[in-house]
Amino acid sequence: MSDDGHNGVTIIGLVGSVFSPFYADARARGPADPLAHCSLNVALYGRRRDAWAFTERGGADVRRSRSSLVIGTSSMEWQDETLVVRFEEKTAPLPGRVSGTVRIHPIALAEQSFVIDTQGRHRWAPVAPIARAEVDIRRPEGTRWTGLAYVDSNFGDEPLEDGFTGWSWSRATTRRRTVVTYDSVRRDGTRDLIQHSFGADGRSEPIEPLAVARLPRTLWGMERSVRVDPGTSPKLARTLEDTPFYARSQLSGQYLGEEAHGVHEALSLDRFRTRLVQFMLPYRMRRVLP
Template identity: 45%
Template sequence: MPDGGPDFDAAVPPRGYRWWYVDALSDDGQFGLTVIAFIGSVFSPYYAWSGWADPYAHCAVNVALYGPRGGRWAMTERGGGSLRRSRNALIIGPSSLEWRNGELVVRINEVAAPIPRRIRGEFVITPHAVNREEFSLEAHDRHVWRPIAPMARASVRFDTPDIRWRGNAYFDTNAGDGPLQEAFSSWTWSRAALSDGAAVYYDVERRREPPLSLALRFDDAGAVKMLETPPVAPMAMTKWRLARRTRAENGAATVLRSFEDTPFYSRSLISSRFEGESVEWVHESLSLDRFANPIVRLMLPFRMPRRG
């Protein structure tokens, strides 16, 4: 797109996927959120059981809110009749993402699971700068990742639950032409807001190719610089005994807070040093070997209901 926007009407091939990911942390460190909008929901048991036939029949908006009094989590899968999109707007059921004048406006109207509680509100992501460069996670661009706004600000206003805050944010997109577990066995990813930019680490264990490690630094103008990959920093396992590791200049990192802890995926807030600066990172670990386990897939509908 001319303004570097997210291009919500990009084609998604059979067996493929595309998602748009946002996370944000409040300035006081008390609150956080993550929203992921999926076409071809890669973690959907329904999409897997269909043989990965039609990505448009498996769409979802995953929303997670974190706060000092607990959080709320929702991911209702919907069929193709609930999907509407254009270059600047993506609507899945009652929730939407809109790229408007260089900002991302997200409106959420979902019901949490397994305990049904409403999640209703909106937030605006204002990028400091927009990155236009894509990174291939596998040869021939079969799986690609684009950090659209590594540095951004979030203005959050939810009515249910009643929360208001501002903080730093991040926005990216991933796309591929086949199921994740066919290409990758696992990955770890982390992003941090710096005093003068942003940093991202991405480590991917690939099935068809050698491992991939990316260490990127973005300046205030959005320009990206490839860095030498620092040493691996192991961290404490999750309650589900999922391994967590990252990269850190002295090979040491600490888990400050666990946001999500599932059999195959974790999201955490971690601390390490980057170019001499003490930095807090949003971090995720993903085991696609665990996700492919039939027992794990049978557990998912309790948290991920499907409508239509």
């Protein structure tokens, strides 16, 4: 998010796109190659307009190394201590283009990862919980800004919907730290709650449980459960994404006695796996066959 709070960008590199109905269909018919279903999802949020790009590619369109990931015309690459993301994508469902470059400069790197299920099949790693970003958007309209950034990774050995019914996640950054809460509900009915503080000095530690508060439901009826300091309430700045199974929100709240600004997501994998949602998904994405 930009320092003034008016602009934002979310970029997700997906190897074996977890939300792809085409990948789900391929898995239903037998073993499927995740490299045949890769995407770089780009969501832009601005003062006047937003943009969304989600194109699935595979085969020769995907290249990986220890320091880079190339998917079609877009890439992520570590250059020394900077993560450089370049994207050139087409939007959906309405035709258009998004292009730009984002340079992410970590302030603190985290070397640990967390197992978030009982079988050890799903892991989460907060790569750079505190970072600064330089954003240069060329399309759909030229804009440059700087702001706080965050980088993490999720990886697993089975479909998300097989391991979880949903989760509520947030990251909020104060002057000195980023606080991450990860409240997941597993498919077997058990829950897992991660609440961790990542300091600008590189220190990280679990924190005492925060209090549960609720933002208003989205237009699609998604619940938004948020954790903040006891006795305080979060403030919704903007709903960034509102879909039948997923919501992304910009918010502020009090964490460890400090005011923080951040991003929250709510995910319902029970909704995601319904026939109606699987039917709707292809309208929000493109597919380029190798």
